[in-house]
Amino acid sequence: MRKIVKIFWKEHLITLLFMLGSGISTTIVSFVNASILNSLIKFNLHSFLISISKLIVVYMFFLLFTYLKILQSRKTSQKMAKFLRDKIIDEVSNFSPREFKKSKVGDYTSWLSNDINQIEDQGFTVFFELLSNIINLSLALISLLYIHWSLFIVTIIEIVIIIQLPRLFKKKMAESTKEITKANEGALSKTTNLLSGFSTFYIFKNLMYLSSKLKHEFLKIEQTKNKQTQFLAKIAIIGGLGNVIGQIISYSLTGYLVLLNLLSAGILATTASLSANVFNTVGNLSQYIAIIKSVEPLFDKIDISLEKTRIKNSQLNKIQKGIELRNLTFGYDNMQPIIKNMNYTFELGEKYALSGESGSGKSTILNLIIKDLQPTDGKVLLNGLNIKNLSSQEVLSSITYIEQTPYIFNNTVRENISLGDPIEDEKIKKVLKSVGLKKLSEQLDTVITENGGNFSGGQKQRLALARGLVRNKNIILLDEITSSLDVKTAVSIEKFILSIPNITVIMISHHISEEIKQHLDGILKLEKK
Template sequence: MYMFKYIKHFWKDNLLVGFILFGGAISQTFGSVLTASAFNALIAFDLQEFVVITLQMFIVYMFFLLFTYLQIVKQNQAIQKMVTAIREDITIRMEQTSYNGFHEKQVGTYTSWLSNDMNTIETQTYSGIYTVASGIISTITSAIALFFFHWSLVLWSFIVAGLTLLLPRIYQNKLGEAALATTQENEQFLSKSNDVLRGFDTLFSYSKLKKITLDIKEASLKLANAKDHQARVTGKVAILGALGNVFGQLSTLALTGFLAFRSLLSVGSIASTGGLAGTIFNTVGNISQQIASIRSTQPIFDKFESISFDKNSGKDRLTELNDGFVLNNLGYAYGEKEILNDINYSFNLKDKYAIVGPSGSGKSTLLNILNGKLTDYTGSITLANKELKQISGKDLREHILYIDQVPYLFEGTIRYNITLGEEFSEVELKQAIIDSDLEELVRKLPEGLDTSVGEAGRSFSGGQRQRIALARGLIRGKNCILVDEGTSSLDEESAVKIEDSLLNNPTLTVIMITHHLRPSTENKLDGILNLT
């Protein structure tokens, strides 16, 4: 991603901001020029001329204030559009990444990208670019005004301005490194904070809540050190720019005085040239720092590119299921630890299966492979006579539903957590509620389906959350359902009812993991895969 890509995309908004900046610069410069005329009127004791010029200055500065207001409003609107577009591009890349690709980074890292990094881009990148643009426009208008006083003032101003711009480049690379280090520490701080705060219940049970303070303090100190280092480097850049600024203003004042002594300028000109030169050197002093600061954010844009695309995206299409899963010499390992080895089995369409075995035997790993989450397996798996890892992940999940052990509920209502914002008829919704044994729960709640589930579903028990997750899957009418202990948190009666609903459906292919295979369930299965 490149920072200027978004400026080009929203060129109309940015062009409007440019016109506003130009209007503000013109009014400010015109006001400075009028200052010379006001001083000359005072020196000549011409009261009428002085009053007229003062009124003109008032009108000019009212326009300047109007342009300033418009700049604040329109600049913010343009920045928010660009930042929203960046967030959208990041999340689109997340949509297109693989399961493993997404989990290469912690959720806290992505959260930091979408919050802390966006704040940095707002304040350092785009606000900085507008500051630079404003400075360039002000410098041009001020230089034109100085030229009408005397050409030597313009020449000298640009010589000193060039030196002022060159000085901060000494620390350009160091500033970029410091900015990147700060964003990385921000990511680590968010990750550590999320991790320890999510463990509140566990720490509470063990009377170890002090760990929250210790861990967050440790992460905060590391972040503070990174920000302190960045501030030191930024400070050096600012001082170098300010040094050129001070020298430029004083030397221009001296040159104006010299020209006045030579009768090449009016005495009142010293009031305007000082202000105009001040605009140039203040601008150039800030520009040097801003340019370095803007460039230092490029590594932030670069790291957004690190989200890998799903290699299976756009490969073999899966339009319909005409054959089930066939496993040949299937193997899988996490690093050097072998989990599955030489598995040979077939799951036929519309049949019902259970996967059993001791903990650590690879049951959940197998379901994650069948669901397309894990593609780095050895051996072969075919679905509809196509190699599984070559099938488009999106197409695969159009036919297959995976229900895991700990279903996640989004903050919102029961209805939203079932539909996920998609449109379903009331008939479809009601049937999903019945099939997942949610009917009685919904009936007892005063707000029914519009009851809030709380943060991550904390308002409901584990069993109730699993029922909502089941309803979420059943309403989508998938052909094949993979259930990883999907009824483990339910009471016996509810578990049997839901399992019967799945196993008695002649159109479904069901593959479930269970640690407790009931005789009533076993009798309805077409096969059992025992992983030992």
């Protein structure tokens, strides 16, 4: 919390000034009330009217400063929330696929929505309330000291006692917030999983199960929130009790000082107002501090997510050499290596296939080439350079990797190809025609449904291929992209890819037909260890 307040210190300073103006206005009102009461006691009409006029003017300033305070605090809160959300988005955007998959998609969604909203509502908004209350408290204490030192001393002692009360609930509040966060993440993840299988539930006539599971997940969130509400209620009651006792003591002491002729009778109105301000504020402080403490785990989680090193988005020099696997060994943890002491060179501009049974390391080789995995031993050289010394973005500046099931976005054909890059329409049309999607080349504004629901498997693979070709990459890696297609479509796509001149193709295939073999410069056969 402190870090982000420092970043936006100017905005907080402006907010603080408006809060100060509002607080001073409230304090002046308390003293004007004393003048009004003294005027009535003395039956002094002239003094009474002057005091009423002062009251009206002060209230006008109070309303103005309060309005500005609300606007500025809300604006600053939104800025800070946007800053945190943008930070998370920027860092996640630099994750490798393997880093990204360490958390579920629902978790990232929860960070960007639930967690940020919770920080904004229970962190920033409450922080500004706390700041405003502290200013009002300080002004009230200064005023009590001005009225009589004994009022100040007694009030300070009472505040010290009341302010310690939230410590009794600090640990439980932090735990309850963590529980809410976990419940939100779990619900989002499970909801995404369940709704993705809607058609399956429908086919097997089990939509009631889907409904009950969804309701159950959100019921768990409500139950967790109810537990936190109970803690907040206890804190509020204890703070309220301290508030009442404190006001009674201060009011009684003022009355005693009036009886001793040390203060005027009208000052009772001022003391009552100031005491109410002090102890209402202190009662709120107990609750505000507890709420702010409860969102600290969310700040900690965001800080952890921001520890990732930003990847420098630079480019390799012109590619003049292919890819070399030199004494390459890879294995997961302490398991037997999947790949051991492999030596192979994929020459620039030539076409290759990786073949072998499942688990023999075909996809592993592609993941090692794009730096999604790191070798246990040996090297992967790109353009004669060890990719260990290159960033993932540098490697991917020259390589297009097409997954077995490429993701198609619910957006236009143009956006699915460009992915936000400034690529001219004519270039997109040319590439679409080259991959056999001539019809789509004239329909760039056609909106594709979620994950290409209105496209065939072959169309989706061709669209994914167009994404790579439009960027003029030197090397294309294909991870079994035709495995889910019929033989005719698969052969057609593979033949087209292998016929593209001046690019290196490395494709994975379980079964390589004789027709396809004729277009290959090499086949790397892998055996399961």
